[in-house]
Amino acid sequence: MNSTLIEKHVTPISSNWPTWFAAEQKTALTDYEQSPTPTRRHESWRFANLKPLDLSAFVDAQPVSSEGRLINASSGLGEFSAKMVFGNNALLHRSAQSLPDGVIFESLESAAANHAELFRKYFMARPTDLGSSKFTALHKARVSTGVFLYVPANTTVTLPIEIFHWAEGNNASIFPHTLLICGENSSVTVMDYFKSADKLTALACGVNDLHLEKGSRLTYIAVQDWSSTTTAFHINSTNVDANAKCTALIANFGGGFVRGESLSRLIGEGSRSEMYSINPVEGTREIDQRTLQDHIAPHATSDLLYLNALDDRSRTIFAGLIKVEPGAQGTDAYQKVRNLILSDDADPNSMPGLEILNDEVRCSHGATNGPVSEDELFYMQARGIDRDKARRLVVNGFFNSLLERIEDAAVRTHLSGLLAKRLSVD
Amino acid sequence: MSLNIQNLHANIGEREILKGLNLEIPKGQIHAIMGKNGSGKSTLAKVMAGHPDYEVTAGEVTLDGLNLFEMAEPDERARAGLFVAFQYPMEIPGVTIANFIRAALQARLPKGEELDAVEYYELLYKKMELLKIPRNFTSRAVNEGFSGGEKKRCEVLQMAMLNPVYCVLDETDSGLDIDALKIVSEGVNAMRSPERGMLVITHYQRLLDYIVPDVVHVMVDGRIVLSGDKSLALKLEANGYDWVEKEALQQA
Structure with a gap:
């Protein structure tokens, strides 16, 4: 029998985690159960459709029916340096053709054992907290595997690394996790694909942690292509140290209800974070995105551009905040959402925002709606x-x-x- | 076989712009329409293309006997063999020229048939060479950030690729320097064929030095008021349009 997602007695069936992490997962499950389900009274859930937050129908994902089929279907770029394929919370395949010495590219649970210090330092270390803390607690409670990538200082991974996460089966719940650590002056590109093996409804509750140390470069591309009835949470936390540059693009091609949260913390002088998203939506699909550009260090740049094209009765919600902390003089921050409206029944909601605690800054934000x-x-x-x-x-x-x-x-x-x-x- | 315009009346809003225009361009010929700004030249081009801002109130246009106005959508008219090179071509952000022309050619194929990519690029490069368009142009978005001359070359490139039966070129010479004018004219002349009719709209005689018309028409206030051979263009260049307007008034 399938177990429902949140039954209290459920402990991960075959946990490979170190005992200390298993204990943290127990606490996280309690957090999840005890946190209130969001209501529209919460500012961070304004305009949101709350029906999808009832997760009671979802069950533990079973092992996939054909590993080979999913591995074969996991093809992206012609040339890549390494690849991992996950299906229903299990690692199905790992290959590394051309990774430089010192790069750690392994499953999350083995990294927790083999590189405990790095894991503890970075894993969900900077909560995003834009409304979905209940669901990040669920993620932590139920995550069973994921990607751990550590690129050591002064190392360039020339070809992109590709990661595939598959969901299969009716009401399956999966918990993808991608943890990337870019050492000083390193450089890497990562493609993170999220795909459904069938047209069935699934729950995806994923987290990605991106950490850029001084002078590093990361291009992170997430291509979300869940089935059109899947409920998905994708929570991102990006931390950019001095003179490092992160380019992150989230393409939401699928999903019935998608809640995305993205936090960029500019923690070092001269850091740069580019936050991009493209969202074609139709039918009754809803893409709900909340963002925070948190300028902590001086002379940092953030550039957010989200594009939505809405057809039929689809909905988008964008709520973004640029926050300039007192010490962040010389901040350069942009935030823009553009909605291309393809139908009279489409419903775009945009709430751009600024909170500036330092006078010496350049910020602009705005939202536009226009037809074809x-x-x-x-x-x-x-x-x-x-x-x-x-x-x-x-x-x-x-x-x-x-x-x-x-x-x-x-x-x-x-x-x-x-x-x-x-x-x-x- | 001709492009035949009979008693064409067309409005924009409440205002009548075309007031009973008659014109026939037999296949194999190039005709020119000259006229002052505001005489309705561009309206004629847009009405034929099917621009939604204009309303046809009377008359008809046939392409080799096919009634143009029975084709409600502009794309049907284009696929029936009409091509209009616009005076002010639109910019289409993010759509490359290569993809745009490919989509236009694909639209002319029967359902299920795929355009051969290799043959397509061979043809595209050949036509670009003729128009002295550099190859990196293909990956630029349609008309975005183009100079006036680049836009006009891009129009003629599309025309060359789509192989229409009847072409209407609206002020294709405007915004061109003399070198560009020569190149564009060569491109147009290369398309002269017994199987094709062309209508060149301009208000300068200069273009007609390079694209030599079989017949020149003068348009005043929404009608063709005078037609003649290419010497008429020279006469207009020398004497202006006032005398034509006076004659037209006297006849009316």
Whole structure:
């Protein structure tokens, strides 16, 4: 029999965690059970649809039916340096073709045992806390594996690392985790794919921790492509030290209800965080994103650009805050959400925000809503392209303009291809 | 076989712009329409293309006998063989020229048939060479950040790729310096064919030195008021439009 997700007696079936972490998981489960379920009275859940927060239907994910099928289907870039494939909370495959010496790329639970000091220092060390602490507690209580990547100082991983997380089975619940630590002056690109093996409803409750030490470079791309009825929480915490640069792009292609939270903490002078997201939504899907650009150190830059294209009766919620702490003089911070409205019934909600505790800063924020330009449609139709295809091309173009900000040409081309496929314009 | 415009009346809002325009361009010929700003030249091009801002109140346009106005959507007209090179082409952010033209060609294929990518790029590069367009252009977004001249070349490139039966070029010479004008004209001349009719709209005679028309028409206040051979263009260049307008008034 399947066990329901939150039955108290449930302890992870085959826990490979060290005992000290298993104890922390028990505490986390208690936290989850004792935290109140959010209501709309909470500012951080304003406008949100709360029905999906009832998780009582979800059950423990069973082992996947065919590991080989999922491993074969886990193909992304033509060239990559290493890969991990997870299915229903188990590591199915790990390969490392070309990782430089000293790079640690292993499952989270083995890293907790083999690299306990690093693990303890970084694993969920900086809570995001933008409303979903109840669900991050659930994540911690139930996480059974995930990615641990440590790139030592002065090390460049040339080709991207690819990670696949699969969900399979009706009402399966999975808890993906990606922990990335970039040592001083290191450089790496990571592609994190989230996919459904079937069209069934699942629960995904994932966390990614990105830690950039001084002078490091990280490009982190999350391609979320869950089934269109899946409930997903994706909680991100990014910490950027002096002169380091993080470029993070979240593409939400799937999911029925997706709650995303992203925190960027600019903790070192001259650090830079780029926070990008592209969200094509249709049907009755809802993408709810909350962000915080926390400027702690001086002369740091953050640049947030979220693009939503809403069709049918879909909904998006964006609530973002730029917070400039007292010591963060010389801050340069941008925050922009653009909604392309494809239907009269679509419902975009934007709440950009600023909280500035230092006068010597440059900040801008804003939100725009606009329809597809009739002139653009006419021009494309005048070339023989039918209206529906023209519309999809315009949406594709809208998102592609953001993909141009991804430096790695192979990654950019790959993403562009995935996007074209998603929008049926390829 | 012709592009035949009969008694065409068209409005924008309440205002009538085309007031009974008649014009026939047989296949194999190039006709030019000249006229002052505001005479309705660009309206004619947009009405034929099917721009939603204009309302046709009377008359008809046929392409080799096919009634253009029975095709409600602009894309049907384009696939039927009409191409309009616009005076002010739209920018389409994020859509590359290569993908745009590919989508337009794909739209002309039967359902289920795929455009051959290798052949497509071969043809595209060949046409680009003719128009002296550098190859890196293909990965630029359509018209975005283009100079006036680049936009016009891009229009002619699309025309060359889509192989239309009837072409309407609206002020394709505006914004071009003399070198660009020559290149664009060569591109247009390369498309001269017994199987194709062309209508060139301009208010400068200069373009007609390079694209030599079979017939020149003068448009005043929404009608063609005078037609003649290419010498008419020279006469207009020398004497202006006032005398044509006077003659038109006298005839009316």
